[in-house]
Amino acid sequence: MSNTFQYACDKHRQDRATIRQSVRNARKSLTCEEQKTAETALCINFSQHVKPPKNAKIALYLSNDGELKTNKLIQYLIKENHTVYLPVIHPFNGTTLLFQKYEENSPMIHNRYAILEPELNCSHICPLYSLDYLFTPLVAFDEFGNRLGMGGGYYDKTLANYYRNNIAKPIVFGLAHDCQKVEKLPIAAWDVPLQHILTPTKFYTW
Numbered sequence: 696m697s698n699t700f701q702y703a704c705d706k707h708r709q710d711r712a713t714i715r716q717s718v719r720n721a722r723k724s725l726t727c728e729e730q731k732t733a734e735t736a737l738c739i740n741f742s743q744h745v746k747p748p749k750n751a752k753i754a755l756y757l758s759n760d761g762e763l764k765t766n767k768l769i770q771y772l773i774k775e776n777h778t779v780y781l782p783v784i785h786p787f788n789g790t791t792l793l794f795q796k797y798e799e800n801s802p803m804i805h806n807r808y809a810i811l812e813p814e815l816n817c818s819h820i821c822p823l824y825s826l827d828y829l830f831t832p833l834v835a836f837d838e839f840g841n842r843l844g845m846g847g848g849y850y851d852k853t854l855a856n857y858y859r860n861n862i863a864k865p866i867v868f869g870l871a872h873d874c875q876k877v878e879k880l881p882i883a884a885w886d887v888p889l890q891h892i893l894t895p896t897k898f899y900t901w
């Protein structure tokens with residue numbers, strides 16, 4: 696590998712890490728009150744812009760690290776007779792995600808990042824292509840629908856074949872606070888762009 700190419704790669708990685716750190720700090724400094732308001736506004740904005748099919752299968756996540764809280768949205772979706780799925784880090788490869796059905800009384804455990812996930816139960820796993828909607832967490836997004844995550848590459852790896860194979864389902868959304876929007880992200884070849892982003896006040900479509 697040439698020195699120039701190596702320098703460009705290192706710079707790119709460093710730029711992504713800098714944005715990741717500054718946006719993580721911004722969302723973590725939101726007050727409890729701001730988080731609560733955002734969580735309620737998200738439910739309202741969802742019901743105005745997103746019209747799931749009847750009895751839809753919808754993957755979300757449980758919030759961590761200042762992420763937009765999803766608890767109210769999950770309760771709302773269950774009440775509307777949709778089925779909610781949460782990510783579980785794959786027990787064998789440890790690098791991709793499975794999506795497991797979540798109900799109020801589902802047994803939960805902490806994963807390696809101390810994020811709650813359903814205790815693995817193979818009969819409750821939904822194949823990716825049977826999900827109607829997949830809501831991904833993200834650290835930063837830009838006006839082109841690019842997504843920067845926590846840096847584990849879990850969603851990118853899970854969705855790697857998605858666009859290549861031109862698969863219709865699931866529709867992939869990002870969920871974020873408004874303060875997570877940046878002008879332009881330095882993108883990587885493996886980044887999976889989003890079709891929609893929902894924030895407490897906006898709905899973006901590409």
Ligand SMILES: Nc1nc2c(c(=O)[nH]1)N(C=O)[C@@H](CNc1ccc(C(=O)N[C@@H](CCC(=O)O)C(=O)O)cc1)CN2
Pocket residue numbers: 756757758759762782792808810832833844845846847848849850
């Ligand atoms: N709520 C939520 N769930 C999710 C994700 C997410 O971004 N948010 N993920 C999205 O992919 C996956 C988990 N990915 C994650 C990757 C890194 C860290 C994290 O906190 N990293 C620490 C360093 C941890 C270590 O030292 O091992 C850090 O950067 O401070 C958290 C989640 C699956 N579940």
Ligand SMILES: Nc1ncnc2c1ncn2[C@@H]1O[C@H](COP(=O)(O)OP(=O)(O)OP(=O)(O)O)[C@@H](O)[C@H]1O
Pocket residue numbers: 832833842843844845846847848849850851852855883885886
């Ligand atoms: N499709 C893929 N195939 C192989 N490696 C991948 C793939 N996607 C991502 N990676 C690897 O994962 C690492 C982390 O990727 P990246 O920084 O884009 O994660 P992220 O999008 O921020 O995290 P996440 O998707 O977990 O929220 C990268 O260093 C890259 O090498």
